[in-house]
Amino acid sequence: MLDNANTFRLITLLLLSTLVASSLATNARVLIYSATADFRHDSIPTAIQALQSKQSSFGIQFENTEDKAQFTDQILAQYDALLFLDNTGEVLDDSGKAALQKYLNLGGNYIGIHAASDCLRNTTFYGNEVGAFFDYHPALQNATVDVIDASHPSTSMLPAQWHVQDEMYNFKTDPRAIGATVILSANESSYVDTGTHLGQGTPHPTAWFQEHGAGAEDNGSSGRSFYTSLGHLNETWQDELFLAHVFGGITWTLQSNTTLAFNASAQVGNPPASTSNSTSSSSTSILPTPSSSSSAIISCPSIDKFVAEFMIVIVAAYFPWLFRS
Template identity: 40%
Template sequence: MKRTILFVFTTLCLVANVAASQFKVMVFSKTDGWHHKSINAGVTAIEKLSKRHFFDMDWEEDASRINDKNLEQYDAVIFLNTTGNILNDEQQAAFERFIKGGKGFIGIHSASDTEYDWPWYTKMVGRTFVIHPTNQTARVSVLDRKFPGTETLPDSFLWTDEWYQFGPELSKDLHYILSVDEKTYEPKADWGRVKGEGMGEFHPISWYQFYDGGRSFYTNLGHMREGWQDALFMKHLYGGIYWAATGKGMLK
């Protein structure tokens, strides 16, 4: 009898713990073009974040999972180093309804090199990728201390990554979180068909916005596998995930 009671109590505790997860996200990493070698490292790092911060996650590369019924279970979707045209018209419509229903989007690195022909998406991301120079070390500065995940970041710090040059703002509602100092690296790039001179004095690399009923967070960081093991990046990224999924965490 005692063993039965103990078993039932333990089972109830386990069920309660599962039910008490803060939120649930989909990590979506389909590519139609360049495939980042850091994707697996990103999935592993986000899985560790989910255990550390008690939320649930699924990893998907099958675009058919972007449908109304399946998306119902998620609070946010993370586009992890996606590239190119990855969703058909029906899937795009389902994702738009997901965001309009008050849910969240997290774009990591080449999420800004995705779906150029889908204006709703590019406006949600905020800016699109143009070109990048070779991987380099540069100085990053924190622009907004109110956004979650910035609380313990230094005012500025050295970081090595693939620094994107972005096109103009596609949304007037972007709030910038991080920027990179072009004086600390060489921003020029020449790919023949496209050239880049950098973005000048103001070169944002992370931002957020309230968008079409939901929330959108983007970060340029995440190109290199090694960066996914760095505590600074994980704090920055989790702040974005937490805010996009819950709408919480902003300092007043």
């Protein structure tokens, strides 16, 4: 049982860690791309709204577009990550694919959600970046997803066996073959699937990450890649546990140290607010005029890292007993 001093110490340290976490928030900028050329998920607007509703809590600027003309070298270079959301079919032309390839080569980060593995099927580098192409899924039903790696920020909050209602995707290849680490696995005994899937490996991959995305031509200097196959229903995007999973993947991806939000020497990304001369209004001018308030951009300026470190030093100097065991 904690005595009063230890209780106060614990509360103080928790408050300090919260303050430091908020102080280290970045001005990371993420482009959500939700264009579709085949099947279209009706949960796309719900997903975008859910992501943007939490952006200020994570120090992220989410912008969204379905205009493939936005895939140019100049425009993509302003983002710390590209988030492909439920894309299907050929959603980029050749010039857009070339711009995406260059962005990845320069250290840009990639995030893919649900049907993002079902687009650009004839583009090898995109398949490598997402990790594997979608094959098929059985009927929407209740299923259990097993946590394979609970140490990752996208899975640390999940129960060991996560009960969901979603589509259990099967994939044409094993993402582990190109270096991905699988962190969630569909428990095949928990649902009905009468199809045949041979190439995806075991355990059944459901979500994974790549420390260096394999879509870059030199993946030794590439950014990170994160993919989750969950997220079919509108209701899923209203579930806080699922959103914690997604944001865990997004924040992990952004911390690649290969973009300007975290690395002043990077070649792509959005510089911290303290060093950037751009404003929110100028950053939106490259995108189509938002059609609704859900497309608005919220600027989340960060507090300089030095301030956070200075606060820790001051607290340690004047209240050293807080840090003693």
